[in-house]
Amino acid sequence: MPAINGQDFLERIHQLQPEIWLDGKKITDICNHEAFKGILTSKAALFDFQTNKKNLDLMTYVSPVSGERVGTSFMQPKTKEDLEKRRLSTQAWAKLSGGMMGRSPDYMNSCLMALGTAWDHFQDSRLIGKHILQMYERARENDLTLAHTFVNPQVNRSMLYFEDEEHPISAKVVKETSDGIIIKGARLLATQGGITDELLVLPIGGKYIGESFIYAFSIPSTTPNLRFICRESFRYRSSAFDHPLGARFEEMDTIVVFDNVLVPWERVFLYNDYSISMELASETRYFTFLLHQATARQVVKTEFLLGLAQLIVDSIDIGSYTHVQGKVSEIITALETLKALLLSSEMNAKHDKRGRMVPDVNPLSAAITTFPRLYPRFIEILETLGASGLISIPTEKDFESPIRGDLDHYLQGASCDAKDRTQLFRLAWDVCLSAFGGRQKQYERFFFGDPIRLESGLYNSYSKESAVNLAKSLLNSNLKKE
Ligand SMILES: Cc1cc2nc3c(=O)[nH]c(=O)nc-3n(C[C@H](O)[C@H](O)[C@H](O)COP(=O)(O)OP(=O)(O)OC[C@H]3O[C@@H](n4cnc5c(N)ncnc54)[C@H](O)[C@@H]3O)c2cc1C
Incomplete structure (x- = not known):
């Protein structure tokens, strides 16, 4: 499905069954939960805006693969006019929340576009670079939404601190199998974690802490053993009069726990290669x-x-x-x-x-x-x-x-x-x-x-x-x- 509307979005999210915990309880129906209703409705409004006939030219472009109209934020800019179009489409969406929705889908779409169109950077002896191109194209052609996590838990930020190898806190590869890599540990702080189609995980920057921490992948939010732990909801009231912003744009932030999560090889686009990881930002x-x-x-x-x-x-x-x-x-x-x-x-x-x-x-x-x-x-x-x-x-x-x-x-x-x-x-x-x-x-x-x-x-x-x-x-x- 190319560029989606609000109903398509809500139907898809409704079918998600991620493991999300809030206030000591596992959430079973995210679309109808008071903590998420507001943001999901507001995101649906973004998708309705993009498929509204009068906005189609700005908010979408013709996919180079399918020939269908897909979201502008997936567009690889080739001219300054393309950059301008990307800016104007972002701003058109931002106006619907006064810029208060930090993670409107165009944020991660831009990231995926940059990574996917530089897929050759990720090619190693395993030829896994193509995986990010496939992920980018799948997201573009289906208008998938993504959350992301790029930070390790804030346990000890001293330069001298190294974790106990046996009991990982920061998510790391603990096993490699013929099916993929097994990740154990936690990551911070996925805004909208669990309420998007997928979760993108990139290596953390900063000091080198070992090969088992060098990986990048995107997996469905519903992947088994993947857990999202929410902070308390800041949506106190559902009335837009009483809580004009919180009622509509509270996005939620989550701690992400990988409890021996199997990430299939076809989802991995960077593994165990420090030089590729070091040049991630400059190349992509x-x-x-x-x-x-x-x-x-x-x-x-x-x-x-x-x-x-x-x-x-x-x-x-x-x-x-x-x-x-x-x-x-x-x-x-x-x-x-x-x-x-x-x-x-x-x-x-x-x-x-x-x-x-x-x-x-x-x-x-x-x-x-x-x-x-x-x-x-x-x-x-x-x-x-x-x-x-x-x-x-x-x-x-x-x-x-x-x-x-x-x-x-x-x-x-x-x-x-x-x-x-x-x-x-x-x-x-x-x-x-x-x-x-x-x-x-x-x-x-x-x-x-x-x-x-x-x-x-x-x-x-x-x-x-x-x-x-x-x-x-x-x-x-x-x-x-x-
Ligand atoms: C509301 C919110 C939403 C977020 N959403 C996301 C998200 O969706 N995905 C995601 O990946 N991340 C997200 N983040 C996390 C964000 O990327 C981090 O907050 C940021 O990278 C800083 O890391 P930290 O919070 O662990 O701070 P720390 O690194 O723990 O820093 C704490 C303090 O120590 C100082 N410090 C620590 N290390 C050093 C150093 N080496 N040199 C100098 N000073 C140092 C810092 O300056 C700071 O004052 C979010 C954060 C917030 C607050």
């Missing part, structure tokens, strides 16, 4: 394509927060205060900077040796290292502007009760009635103060990796030669004399 450019998708989404999220800030300002008429103007301008400046970085990455995109048009990674790295600082500041600005308004937020039921008269009178705004004002401030509360909002802050800090190490990576990879030459030229003695 999956980091760059993920960054392009992430920055496009963050632009939309920033625009949403700017709009929210301005609505708060108008609702209580504080726009004439200069410090208020300054705070809103901070968000404007950030928005324009992020937009410029994104466009610059496309303007300076270049073909790689595989004929793919790859965005310039430098502006995207600048965006991803800046956003973890910007986002908490946006939240601080909204909290400062909203003040007690973020706390005096009665529920939908209060507005249907005998105290409605009090609410209508005492909670009215300068430019709106009490119910509209409360709805607006509940939205701001859900961005800033709810558990959903707190998780968003942590997500934007860490979802792409540790910001500290991302900054080190930028320092180490950025060519500083022309800057150094410029500085040296100003040391030139002739110049000094002039």
Whole structure:
């Protein structure tokens, strides 16, 4: 089945029977569970949007294999126009959640596209490289959704720590059979783990900890002995009035346990080869394509927060205060900077040796290292502007009760009635103060990796030669004399 609609998506997810645990219980019907209903309905809306006739041109393209229309985020970009189309389709989806759905399917589709179109990089003596091409094509032709896990459990992060070989904590290969590899141990932190068709597992970066940790594969979420352990749900209420974001976009994060999981050979595309693993990012450019998708989404999220800030300002008429103007301008400046970085990455995109048009990674790295600082500041600005308004937020039921008269009178705004004002401030509360909002802050800090190490990576990879030459030229003695 090519590009799917919402109903196709929900029917497929309904048939999944993954092992998911939440609050001490095994979930049997994920589609009808309060913790997952919201996000699955919102994802279904994305698929309905993509198959809506008026969006087909932007959200899909013609598959080079089947000739059917498939999702744009699977498209291998060959021109700058292709990159632009990828950006616009990501942003069209991001607008449906204000950028709050970090793992809309285009995120992992972009990763799979980058890996699958660089399949030759994974060819070793076992010729397993073709497996990632097959996985990419299967996902593209069936519009599969994926979660991923790239991080080991946070037991001991010291450089000197090595795990006890006999009792693995970090997931590793414990046996190799004619059918495949057996994985035992855990991985962090799969957002939407268990509620997607498949789980993509890539090797962790950082220090070398042994050959048995070098593997990459994608397996169905329903694979036997694969277990997803959820944190508590941050979807407190199903009413979109009461919990405007959490009710719809709470994605859930899971710890993934591999309890002697058999990964069939046809699912493995990297095994036991350190040099292939080391060049994974530079050869496939999956980091760059993920960054392009992430920055496009963050632009939309920033625009949403700017709009929210301005609505708060108008609702209580504080726009004439200069410090208020300054705070809103901070968000404007950030928005324009992020937009410029994104466009610059496309303007300076270049073909790689595989004929793919790859965005310039430098502006995207600048965006991803800046956003973890910007986002908490946006939240601080909204909290400062909203003040007690973020706390005096009665529920939908209060507005249907005998105290409605009090609410209508005492909670009215300068430019709106009490119910509209409360709805607006509940939205701001859900961005800033709810558990959903707190998780968003942590997500934007860490979802792409540790910001500290991302900054080190930028320092180490950025060519500083022309800057150094410029500085040296100003040391030139002739110049000094002039
Ligand atoms: C909401 C959320 C959703 C996520 N979703 C996913 C997902 O879907 N898939 C996935 O794979 N991952 C996901 N992650 C995990 C994310 O990739 C990690 O949080 C990130 O890579 C950092 O790793 P860590 O959390 O283990 O932090 P740690 O590595 O444990 O870092 C903890 C602290 O120690 C410092 N530190 C540790 N080691 C070093 C070092 N070598 N050098 C310098 N400082 C160091 C860090 O700077 C940090 O301050 C998610 C995270 C969050 C918060």
